[in-house]
Amino acid sequence: MKKVIGIFVLSLLAFNTFSCRETEEKETVIVKEVEVEDDREGVLERTAKKVDNEVNKEIDQEIEKIGDDN
Numbered sequence: 001m002k003k004v005i006g007i008f009v010l011s012l013l014a015f016n017t018f019s020c021r022e023t024e025e026k027e028t029v030i031v032k033e034v035e036v037e038d039d040r041e042g043v044l045e046r047t048a049k050k051v052d053n054e055v056n057k058e059i060d061q062e063i064e065k066i067g068d069d070n
Helices: 002-019 043-069
Strands: none
Touching: none
16 A cells, blocks of 8 residues: 555656646847947037037028128
């Protein structure tokens, strides 16, 4: 009787260890290469360029107003 119970327990343990294994899933990794432009200028230089463009637009508008009077 001990042999029957022992075989039953061993078979139950073997069944549980092999039946609970997770299936292996292959993961695919997609890498997209993108060129990144390096900022060689600092924050102050970029801000100065934006302000300079705005000032140039205002100056151009004033020049057009003065030119229209003639």
